[in-house]
Amino acid sequence: GPLTALVLNREQTDLALLAIDPATGSTKQLLAEHDDAWLNVNVGAPRWLEDGSGFLWMTEAKGAWTLELHDKNGALVRQLTTPGQGLRALAGIANDAAIVEASTEAPKQAVWRIPFDGSAPQALTPPDGVATAEAEHGVVVLHVQPHEGGQHLYALARGARHEIPSVAERPKLTPTTNIETVDLQGRKQFVAITRPQTFDPNRRYPVLLKVYGGPHAVTVVDSLDTYVMDQLYADAGFIVVRTDGRGTPNRGRAWERAILRDLISIPMADQIAALHAIGERHRELDLSRVGVAGWSFGGYFSVMAVLLHPEVFKAAIGGAPVTDWTLYDTAYTERYMRTPQENPEAYKATSALTHAAKLERPLLLIHGITDDNVHLAHTLALVEALYLAGKRAEVIALSATHMVPDPKLNVAREQVQIDFLREHLGPP
Known part of the structure; x- marks a missing residue:
């Protein structure tokens, strides 16, 4: 086919597919699309x-x-x-x-x-x-x-x-994970639950909400290998829960675009509602001891969860968190939030910096110092806002980019997170 270019307007609501003549530079429009919210490419x-x-x-x-x-x-x-x-x-x-x-x-x-x-x-x-x-x-x-x-x-x-043929190692354990659905005011939401291998139905367990919650990623998938790390946390004494609310993919246009102009309110509401629904169904989940942990958007969610809903979340781990959307990638952020000039109140309301003074629960922040996706500036800005408000968080700076490729460093990081959750949520 010809040299082809896909172009978008800044709001990402209008798209054109162009065929280009490299000899003359002339273009021919092959098709165009419009979406009032945004167009996924x-x-x-x-x-x-x-x-x-x-x-x-x-x-x-x-x-x-x-x-x-x-x-x-x-x-x-x-x-x-x-x-x-x-x-x-x-x-x-x-x-x-x-x-x-x-x-x-x-x-x-x-x-x-x-x-x-x-x-x-x-x-x-x-x-x-x-x-x-x-x-x-x-x-x-x-x-x-x-x-x-x-x-x-x-x-x-x-x-x-x-x-x-594959030479990949098999995990030494098979996760106990079950996938269930909950009905949230007519919306079906999938939930994955991982219990300890030595699970005792007569005991009540602290809960870890392992979260992403944002665009273009789901956490509940039909493959047990996905939950190997969840099993590690479960065997340390927690019941691990995952769920994907509105704003995540694979559920149609309306489901995904429910987050337009506000990247936290609906994702937060859906995660909490699913957590409460599954806790009502399974009484072994002690909802008075819920921790939340995530990375990237999940880190952002975790920070906001403990700032906005300390009555639900008793401890949080924010890995590589966005803390203020004005500091993040323009194309990504404006797709969902529009520009700061057009949507100033939402940028303020969705910023962890705005709510830093509300911190009353333990918070662990982890960030790679050479992160080229969510820059370290996000965590530094939050730490400064917390200090100015007389608040404190635990902070770990890793020699890593956005993800942590070193296996030994990853093992150490996971152990630090488990120890933090054990300290603040307690044993079964």
Whole structure:
């Protein structure tokens, strides 16, 4: 296909797909979209067909992701999927078909073959578990993580399926995690619960809410290997809970865009509501002793949780937290919050700096000093605001970027977090 550019306005509400003539610099618009809230850009699309006769496009215009086939001039040839099929990503093209990742249940993900001629889709992986794919030059590589744990790699080529050997180590434990749903005023929300391997139903356990809570990521997934670290915390004496509220992906356009102009109020309400609902169902969860921990957006959530809701959260661990949205990446922040000039009150209300004087619970802050995503300035600004308000937090600065790649440093960090939670939440 031709050199192609996807351009957005600053608000990210209008999009144009342009074909570019590199010889003259002239452009031709192939399609345009508008969304009153924001447009998500799917990294897999557009994908040009190998013969240049057209391209694949993904759109949320009908309320959820759908896949479309367009001709080389941008005209719609055929809608290849429906909003109800749970499309998530375009993995590539193989033999006159699109290879996509999809599921109608948020924690699960399968790989499907979607023929260009409109004939019936074909499942390439089981419906349970989590599967991803890469497809190019007629070869499809599948990464399959079954519900029960483990992982398998397969290559599909010339009508044959071959398993690719793996030398990856298997975890030495199988998490006890169960996935349940709670009904929150008509909204179904998935919750993952991990109990100690030596769980005693007659005891009450402190609870750790392990959280992300923000855009473009889910934490409740149908693969037990995901919860190995949760099991480590559970075996240290906690019941670990995860849930994904509004603002997270895989639940349709309206669910995700509920957070427009306010990145904390609805995510906070949904996490707390799910926590209370699951605590009512399972009395072994001691909701008088709840800690919260997360990284990146999850670190931001954890800090805000202990500042805004000390009646719910008795201790918090904020890893690499955003503390003020005016300090963060412009494209990301303005997509959800608009500009500080347009939405000043929300920027103030969603800033941890605004609420620093409210701190009355133990707070542990962890940040890599060379973090090039959430800059160390976020934690430094919060520490200063806390000091000026006569408050204190524990602070650990790591020799790391946004994530911690050193295994030994990671082990030490996890142990520090477990010790902090044990100290402030107590034993079962």
